[in-house]
Amino acid sequence: MSDKKIHILKEAEKVIAAKGYDAASVRDIAEAAGVNLAMISYYFGSKEKLMEALLRYRMEFMALKMEHLKKDSSISPAEKIQALMQAYIERIFNNQDFAKIIMAEQVIRKHPATLALLRQLKLNNYKSLNDIVEEGIKKNFFKKDTEAFFLFTTLTGVVNHIIINKQFYIDFHQLENVNEEKINEMLAQKTFIHIHKIFKLFLEK
Amino acid sequence: MSDKKIHILKEAEKVIAAKGYDAASVRDIAEAAGVNLAMISYYFGSKEKLMEALLRYRMEFMALKMEHLKKDSSISPAEKIQALMQAYIERIFNNQDFAKIIMAEQVIRKHPATLALLRQLKLNNYKSLNDIVEEGIKKNFFKKDTEAFFLFTTLTGVVNHIIINKQFYIDFHQLENVNEEKINEMLAQKTFIHIHKIFKLFLEK
Amino acid sequence: MSDKKIHILKEAEKVIAAKGYDAASVRDIAEAAGVNLAMISYYFGSKEKLMEALLRYRMEFMALKMEHLKKDSSISPAEKIQALMQAYIERIFNNQDFAKIIMAEQVIRKHPATLALLRQLKLNNYKSLNDIVEEGIKKNFFKKDTEAFFLFTTLTGVVNHIIINKQFYIDFHQLENVNEEKINEMLAQKTFIHIHKIFKLFLEK
Amino acid sequence: MSDKKIHILKEAEKVIAAKGYDAASVRDIAEAAGVNLAMISYYFGSKEKLMEALLRYRMEFMALKMEHLKKDSSISPAEKIQALMQAYIERIFNNQDFAKIIMAEQVIRKHPATLALLRQLKLNNYKSLNDIVEEGIKKNFFKKDTEAFFLFTTLTGVVNHIIINKQFYIDFHQLENVNEEKINEMLAQKTFIHIHKIFKLFLEK
DNA sequence: AATGAATGAGCGTTCATTCAT
DNA sequence: CATGAATGAACGCTCATTCAT
Numbered sequence: 010m011s012d013k014k015i016h017i018l019k020e021a022e023k024v025i026a027a028k029g030y031d032a033a034s035v036r037d038i039a040e041a042a043g044v045n046l047a048m049i050s051y052y053f054g055s056k057e058k059l060m061e062a063l064l065r066y067r068m069e070f071m072a073l074k075m076e077h078l079k080k081d082s083s084i085s086p087a088e089k090i091q092a093l094m095q096a097y098i099e100r101i102f103n104n105q106d107f108a109k110i111i112m113a114e115q116v117i118r119k120h121p122a123t124l125a126l127l128r129q130l131k132l133n134n135y136k137s138l139n140d141i142v143e144e145g146i147k148k149n150f151f152k153k154d155t156e157a158f159f160l161f162t163t164l165t166g167v168v169n170h171i172i173i174n175k176q177f178y179i180d181f182h183q184l185e186n187v188n189e190e191k192i193n194e195m196l197a198q199k200t201f202i203h204i205h206k207i208f209k210l211f212l213e214k
Numbered sequence: 215m216s217d218k219k220i221h222i223l224k225e226a227e228k229v230i231a232a233k234g235y236d237a238a239s240v241r242d243i244a245e246a247a248g249v250n251l252a253m254i255s256y257y258f259g260s261k262e263k264l265m266e267a268l269l270r271y272r273m274e275f276m277a278l279k280m281e282h283l284k285k286d287s288s289i290s291p292a293e294k295i296q297a298l299m300q301a302y303i304e305r306i307f308n309n310q311d312f313a314k315i316i317m318a319e320q321v322i323r324k325h326p327a328t329l330a331l332l333r334q335l336k337l338n339n340y341k342s343l344n345d346i347v348e349e350g351i352k353k354n355f356f357k358k359d360t361e362a363f364f365l366f367t368t369l370t371g372v373v374n375h376i377i378i379n380k381q382f383y384i385d386f387h388q389l390e391n392v393n394e395e396k397i398n399e400m401l402a403q404k405t406f407i408h409i410h411k412i413f414k415l416f417l418e419k
Numbered sequence: 420m421s422d423k424k425i426h427i428l429k430e431a432e433k434v435i436a437a438k439g440y441d442a443a444s445v446r447d448i449a450e451a452a453g454v455n456l457a458m459i460s461y462y463f464g465s466k467e468k469l470m471e472a473l474l475r476y477r478m479e480f481m482a483l484k485m486e487h488l489k490k491d492s493s494i495s496p497a498e499k500i501q502a503l504m505q506a507y508i509e510r511i512f513n514n515q516d517f518a519k520i521i522m523a524e525q526v527i528r529k530h531p532a533t534l535a536l537l538r539q540l541k542l543n544n545y546k547s548l549n550d551i552v553e554e555g556i557k558k559n560f561f562k563k564d565t566e567a568f569f570l571f572t573t574l575t576g577v578v579n580h581i582i583i584n585k586q587f588y589i590d591f592h593q594l595e596n597v598n599e600e601k602i603n604e605m606l607a608q609k610t611f612i613h614i615h616k617i618f619k620l621f622l623e624k
Numbered sequence: 625m626s627d628k629k630i631h632i633l634k635e636a637e638k639v640i641a642a643k644g645y646d647a648a649s650v651r652d653i654a655e656a657a658g659v660n661l662a663m664i665s666y667y668f669g670s671k672e673k674l675m676e677a678l679l680r681y682r683m684e685f686m687a688l689k690m691e692h693l694k695k696d697s698s699i700s701p702a703e704k705i706q707a708l709m710q711a712y713i714e715r716i717f718n719n720q721d722f723a724k725i726i727m728a729e730q731v732i733r734k735h736p737a738t739l740a741l742l743r744q745l746k747l748n749n750y751k752s753l754n755d756i757v758e759e760g761i762k763k764n765f766f767k768k769d770t771e772a773f774f775l776f777t778t779l780t781g782v783v784n785h786i787i788i789n790k791q792f793y794i795d796f797h798q799l800e801n802v803n804e805e806k807i808n809e810m811l812a813q814k815t816f817i818h819i820h821k822i823f824k825l826f827l828e829k
Numbered sequence: 830a831a832t833g834a835a836t837g838a839g840c841g842t843t844c845a846t847t848c849a850t
Numbered sequence: 851c852a853t854g855a856a857t858g859a860a861c862g863c864t865c866a867t868t869c870a871t
Contacts, residue, residue, distance in 0.1 A: 029322035031236030117234035162375040170371030203364045439732035441646030527644035576785030580777040613774045
């Protein structure tokens with residue numbers, strides 16, 4: 010993909026995360042990207058296809074491809090889970106705009122083309138988690154009776170809601186003057202510890 | 215509030231939950247409610263004020279007013295937490311449309327008027343939780359080192375993400391033909407058990 | 420149909436006849452009719468539907484409903500043909516804008532919805548002519564071997580091409596300063612005589 | 625003119641005949657001709673000038689240049705008329721797309737540049753006819769009182785309307801499965817006979 | 830109180846054309 | 851000679867809202 014297309018996608022991501030897909034006009038996006046209005050259609054075909062392109066572009070980085078981990082028997086299931094958690098938290102925290110867009114897209118809108126993409130992403134991530142859990146159970150490291158679905162929604166739900174409530178956290182703890190990067194780091198770390206404890210509770214014998 | 219207004223709000227809730235605020239046109243809402251288009255502005259002033267009215271109307275039921283519990287010293291903090299969890303899960307599951315609207319509103323849009331309302335709701339709910347936690351700590355029932363913020367985001371994050379991923383769960387477990395009411399009940403119960411375990415982990419000594 | 424709708428249709432007819440359907444923008448039509456741009460969609464739904472409404476509105480006057488003539492046996496087939504010719508010439512000359520629109524629509528564009536309407540109009544007119552011709556043949560007044568199709572295309576082709584070439588006629592005979600009404604009357608009369616002779620040639624024994 | 629230009633013109637002719645000038649986008653034409661979009665402007669300057677080029681290119685074949693006939697006194701005026709009729713019918717039937725474009729252009733659009741060209745074409749054709757008619761009158765072969773204008777509009781009107789109504793004719797006589805070439809031949813022949821009779825009526829003493 | 834009619838603003842998209850290479 | 855990239859203008863249409871009744 011051309012640099013210009015990527016540039017437009019990145020600016021579009023900001024605008025759409027801030028306003029939502031419907032309220033983000035093509036004119037808004039074009040202005041933010043510093044390109045002519047007609048370029049959007051020229052490059053992507055339509056607003057909807059730009060959205061699709063954005064999802065495809067970012068999903069590559071969002072997807073938890075744990076293939077290299079799965080087959081490595083020198084790493085314990087517990088360590089794999091830890092790595093997956095770490096990767097997910099990192100990715101969400103490193104692209105909070107995209108995380109918001111995905112959240113909004115799941116809750117409302119549900120455009121057919123994006124729906125299929127999101128389902129695929131979700132399925133892949135879910136399976137990555139599930140595979141490790143099943144491996145852990147088989148190898149007798151993990152408890153048998155834990156539904157992966159609840160672990161999955163816990164991981165995604167907690168991380169995403171921490172993103173949503175970040176401003177609330179800042180306000181509550183009066184961190185307005187703290188560097189945002191610092192806050193993100195701190196929150197990410199605390200989030201990891203928090204979820205790690207939960208996963209241990211549900212998985213480790 | 216007049217019955218007609220409430221009727222419009224309820225229909226608007228469905229439409230907005232399905233399409234999102236921006237994509238839900240006043241025409242859509244008027245048609246769904248079976249009222250004249252001009253009635254919306256006539257009754258509520260504007261689309262935005264209808265949204266505000268909807269938030270106010272539903273937030274009364276969403277807010278976790280635990281005053282009657284707080285002062286009752288015959289109930290243990292653990293039981294209070296349990297009651298709060300139960301109440302929250304019940305409310306989200308009983309009004310999934312509104313839950314979606316609130317989620318979308320928090321993630322995107324962020325209209326000043328609604329922002330303040332949502333912040334208030336969040337603060338109230340957070341404080342309800344926090345009060346109980348602090349009481350538990352003071353009474354030496356709960357661990358000292360647990361941040362209420364993470365308990366809060368866990369409760370809200372998990373419950374809301376289970377709502378978001380309900381369809382995914384149905385597809386995955388092939389429950390397409392199961393009565394939706396049944397699925398809701400089952401999921402709500404499992405969600406309660408799941409979160410209850412987490413809370414125990416973080417709070418109980 | 421409301422007066423305002425009819426007013427818009429009449430102004431639209433002028434604009435579309437002058438520029439052609441595609442070049443006549445909704446903005447042009449709205450301006451010509453002195454109404455707000457959005458009124459066009461409000462009243463007619465879309466530009467295409469306005470066109471359809473125009474066709475339906477004018478076709479009532481364009482159709483050669485000769486039922487009252489057909490059954491009247493006191494009128495000879497020759498007189499009936501004469502009446503039909505007269506009626507057709509009159510209608511085309513009295514609404515030259517619409518005649519042009521129909522011509523252009525038949526030649527190019529051919530939008531499904533209008534295509535069906537025009538086909539119906541053509542079929543009705545053709546049948547009106549054909550019925551009389553067949554009656555004349557049966558009653559032994561008319562020649563047997565004349566194809567109605569060529570009479571039909573002669574009538575419509577000649578009349579419409581005289582409309583098309585009216586300006587050419589005016590220029591050629593330097594009638595720039597003659598009242599248009601006069602020219603129309605004169606041309607209509609000459610056209611009638613011309614076609615009458617042709618029809619006599621092909622029909623009368 | 626280069627082969628490529630001619631190729632573009634021929635493809636443009638098809639597209640414009642099918643959709644009309646305004647609805648035929650430069651993109652459509654470029655795609656149909658298999659050339660780069662920018663080539664159109666590059667070769668012809670603009671869409672309008674392409675249209676002009678098309679008119680100029682085709683008008684050479686459309687113009688009824690009867691000079692060689694006019695001066696030949698061994699051919700009777702009646703035979704000359706016949707030759708002109710034949711030539712006109714042939715040209716229209718052999719290039720129905722262009723005939724449609726000319727018709728549409730005369731009825732609507734009327735762009736200054738094309739208007740002048742078409743007027744010239746019309747004038748030339750009209751004069752070719754008129755010259756022969758006048759010669760016939762002078763030589764006492766033809767009736768005096770026939771206006772050439774009505775002969776002209778009869779020739780052009782009937783032929784062009786037969787083209788317009790060709791599909792109607794096919795539908796009516798259920799000739800859907802007959803080879804189009806065959807239908808054209810048959811119609812052209814019938815048209816010639818038909819118009820020939822009319823011209824005889826109006827001209828021969 | 831209730832509503833059909835109307836409106837200005839803005840939407841996503843496509844247009845013919847130009848420009849840099 | 852040829853073309854991919856880019857652009858300003860305009861397109862048909864829908865929006866939330868207002869107004870006259």
